Amino acid sequence: MALLTSGINPGQLSEVSTAYAALHSSSLQQSDFPYFHVRNAGNKGLGCFAARQILPGTLVHQEAPLFIVYEIGDEDPSRAIHDEISVEVNNLSVQNRAAYMQLVVPGQVRILRNNFVSQVFNANSFETMEHPDRRTTDQGIFLMAARFNHSCVPNAYFQYNPRIGQLTIFAISRIEKDDEILVNYKYEDIYKSRDERRQNLQRGYHFTCECPACHDGPYHDESERLRSLMAVLDTQDQQRLGxxxxxxxxxxxxxxxxxxxxxxxxxxxxxxxxxxxxxxxxxxxxxxxxxxxxxxxxxxxxxxxxxxxxxxxxxxxxxxxxxxxxxxxxxxxxxxxxxx
Incomplete structure (x- = not known):
């Protein structure tokens, strides 16, 4: 796939090219075959694994939404939203509806059995638009993107791009062949401790994170030290001290x-x-x-x-x-x- 730069002012393209050169990458990356394949990821269910070495800045995946639900409140979706999700799922083709219902790992089935259709949405949707003044968001389902698993130390980043109407996933570090491609579901929790991050992931996605930053060991200890220090610096920055x-x-x-x-x-x-x-x-x-x-x-x-x-x-x-x-x-x- 190629990354479009046609919308950039020609006089500013050199800045973009220089940035890509610093990443040892290119804005015109193309591949004749997918960058990843989906396979079993143990207790995480299915996951996406690199089919080749992937350089930082590479567009790994882009995908249009299966459907979008608009104006979802900050708290748990209301009954009206539950109904809207059900309508959207019922309007899917038989094949897409079956794929949607499979967006859950075996260990979550018991947890999600009440309001199953809408809870699958809650655990697998991606934000497509934020409305801060109304404290609501638009959220969509992306069948393939939902297969990318979480890590608190991700090697990829996802974001919906309204300009092209698709969710994109870019490699943010070099990913070796057969490594799992991982994104951070809760990047806003970067300064939080392991216990806080796990609590938020459990509440929203119904799993306990066991990534290197969460699993007991030297890496976890150093991660906690770094995040604690960053939290202090961020608080000082918010307060504009000094x-x-x-x-x-x-x-x-x-x-x-x-x-x-x-x-x-x-x-x-x-x-x-x-x-x-x-x-x-x-x-x-x-x-x-x-x-x-x-x-x-x-x-x-x-x-x-x-x-x-x-x-x-x-x-x-x-x-x-x-x-x-x-x-x-x-x-x-x-x-x-x-x-x-």
């Missing part, structure tokens, strides 16, 4: 720790964005006559914006709104150079 230099240094440290923890997106992209905007704000002050080195500030703003572009290229690909915003941020930092 002066501007200290806040920037804290963001830089968090970015480095997220990389060490194997979770480069989306938290890292957000931190890079904040850094770039911080430097842009300082450049405005310098342009208005404040003392300081505007050339150095511009370079740091562009470096941060390019860092954001890099992790987005890695995790969500070039044909996204996020990439457009990163390219505009890079250009804005260069434009501010007129003050220099």
């Amino acid at each position: 002066n501007s230099t200290e806040r920037r240094q804290r963001k830089d440290r968090l970015i480095a720790l997220l990389g060490t923890a194997g979770c480069p997106y989306p938290q890292t992209a957000h931190l890079y964005k904040q850094l770039a905007e911080d430097y842009l704000g300082e450049m405005n002050l310098l342009g208005a006559g404040y003392s300081g080195n505007i050339t150095e500030c511009r370079q740091k703003a562009q470096t941060a914006a390019r860092g954001k572009l890099m992790v987005e290229i890695l995790a969500i690909g070039p044909n996204t709104e996020e990439i457009d915003k990163s390219l505009d941020l890079i250009a804005e930092a260069g434009y501010h150079g007129r003050f220099g």
Whole structure:
């Protein structure tokens, strides 16, 4: 499959190409056969395993939704949503309905026997749109994507791309042949402890995570130390403690720790964005006559914006709104150079 870059401003394509070169990858990756095959993954049921070595930034899978249920509340779906899910499932072809009902591992059958149809949806759906003002989300079923299992230290990242109407899964680290391709179902829990992560996964997906970060051992111990430290730094960052230099240094440290923890997106992209905007704000002050080195500030703003572009290229690909915003941020930092 090829990654489309046709929507990118030709004058900004070099930035995307440079990012791919840094990943030792390409925006025009193609394969004559699938990057993965589905097979038994033990007590996890079925899983997706690499059919070849996969480089970071590779589009492993993309898929249109089988169906989408709109405006689902933050809490457990209401009776009306249960009914809507049932209607959608009943409208499927016999083959697709059977495939939908098989999106569950044997150990979950007893747990899901009440409201089985809607509970299968809850445990296998992917968010396609968020409506923060109404505290609701749209969620869809993707039959193949649902076969990718979870890890708190994933080697791939999933996200629905409204621009192409498909869910994409990109490799975020090198995946060797026969390795299982794993995504993080709860990437927002990156700073939480093992017990908190397991509790949230059990509540939403009805399994106990046994990934390297959760299974007892040296890796788990180091993971807990890293996540505890990141949680402290994130809290300090949210509270904007310290002066501007200290806040920037804290963001830089968090970015480095997220990389060490194997979770480069989306938290890292957000931190890079904040850094770039911080430097842009300082450049405005310098342009208005404040003392300081505007050339150095511009370079740091562009470096941060390019860092954001890099992790987005890695995790969500070039044909996204996020990439457009990163390219505009890079250009804005260069434009501010007129003050220099």
